[in-house]
Amino acid sequence: MIEALWLLLPVAAASGWLTAKRSGSGSEGSDPEAPSDYYQGISFLLNDEEDKAIDVFLRVVEIDDDTAETHLALGSLFRQRGEVQRAIRLHKDICDRVDLRKKKRDEARLELARDYFAAGLHDWAERNFTQLIDENVFVGPCYEGLIAIHERGSEWQGAIDAAQQSQKLTGTNHGTTIAQYHCEIATKALAHGDVETALQELDAALGQDVCSVRAWVMRAEMARERGDHRAAVRDYEKVISLDDEIVPEVARPLMDSLSASGDEGALRAYIAKLRTKSNSYTMISTASGLLENLEDPRSARRFFKEQLLRRPSLQGLQHWARMEMDSSSASSRKQISVIVNMLDRVMENRPSHACRQCNFKGRLLYWQCPSCHNWDSIRPILGVEGE
Numbered sequence: 001m002i003e004a005l006w007l008l009l010p011v012a013a014a015s016g017w018l019t020a021k022r023s024g025s026g027s028e029g030s031d032p033e034a035p036s037d038y039y040q041g042i043s044f045l046l047n048d049e050e051d052k053a054i055d056v057f058l059r060v061v062e063i064d065d066d067t068a069e070t071h072l073a074l075g076s077l078f079r080q081r082g083e084v085q086r087a088i089r090l091h092k093d094i095c096d097r098v099d100l101r102k103k104k105r106d107e108a109r110l111e112l113a114r115d116y117f118a119a120g121l122h123d124w125a126e127r128n129f130t131q132l133i134d135e136n137v138f139v140g141p142c143y144e145g146l147i148a149i150h151e152r153g154s155e156w157q158g159a160i161d162a163a164q165q166s167q168k169l170t171g172t173n174h175g176t177t178i179a180q181y182h183c184e185i186a187t188k189a190l191a192h193g194d195v196e197t198a199l200q201e202l203d204a205a206l207g208q209d210v211c212s213v214r215a216w217v218m219r220a221e222m223a224r225e226r227g228d229h230r231a232a233v234r235d236y237e238k239v240i241s242l243d244d245e246i247v248p249e250v251a252r253p254l255m256d257s258l259s260a261s262g263d264e265g266a267l268r269a270y271i272a273k274l275r276t277k278s279n280s281y282t283m284i285s286t287a288s289g290l291l292e293n294l295e296d297p298r299s300a301r302r303f304f305k306e307q308l309l310r311r312p313s314l315q316g317l318q319h320w321a322r323m324e325m326d327s328s329s330a331s332s333r334k335q336i337s338v339i340v341n342m343l344d345r346v347m348e349n350r351p352s353h354a355c356r357q358c359n360f361k362g363r364l365l366y367w368q369c370p371s372c373h374n375w376d377s378i379r380p381i382l383g384v385e386g387e
């Protein structure tokens, strides 16, 4: 809460001085006597009672056109810190001050709508955002608020409508997120077995954003589902061309489809291409599994070791130790099992995915980050501790 005090302390000092001056407590030519509230605030501050200090300083600082900015900044700070009720009180106070400039009161109305949203009062938030839009005030931020409300309620068509309206009125391009909403509707349709609607929605998603990784992944999964493995391979290759970091996520189904397509030449050519570069752990473990059938176990192990040396990872080391244990004599196996057990413990419950925006970590690829709510920001963790 120390940030709030940085905002308040100088304003409280100036305000306290002015209050004292106005009330005539200081004689001409000498400093006015500082009000007792201000000293009480300082006293709370010195005793590490920051919350009480803030309350006192807020009482000292009158809301006027000069201090409204500080109050608005404080309100946002309260909301960010989860003190939503405090933020609502503060923003309501500013909204009610008819003597303030309209712009400041409108800013407070926008912040109040955001407070309601943060408090989970979505109906109230929606009403406030809509009123501001109707008055042509803060149209862009208000549409952002409405879109977020639809997202939280999984009202995807509502989110599309709001995003398109925002695009029309503000010129902001929402194509990439509209594509995500179409993918959400497609996912829902698939859950009900409605393949036709799902395909239409994916086409609509690509119409909004031809580089939508998620839409191409879903197309590839649907092609696999109907047994069209050549189409699946094409779509997975498109996915990889769009974002190299997604490779560990699609490596297994891609290699499985390559194998299931029955085109052994294409599969061999793909593995030959892999040999020329460094690959993620999932890709090399899947490819070495296929090489066991395509060639023989020794060839598969050689491929795996070459690739592991090129791109070392804990997962790769764990896999390699298991392979060594399986092909070792009984005495060596006991020694290697110590390493395997140790690596198992190191790898246990280790997150495999992270958000590129907020660094949220988990074991699944969510298309919308559960923490920061950004779309398409989660990817497999790369490097020694990941892929």
Ligand SMILES: [Zn+2]
Residues within 6 Å of the ligand: 355, 356, 357, 358, 359, 360, 369, 370, 371, 372, 373, 374, 377
């Ligand atoms: Zn995030």
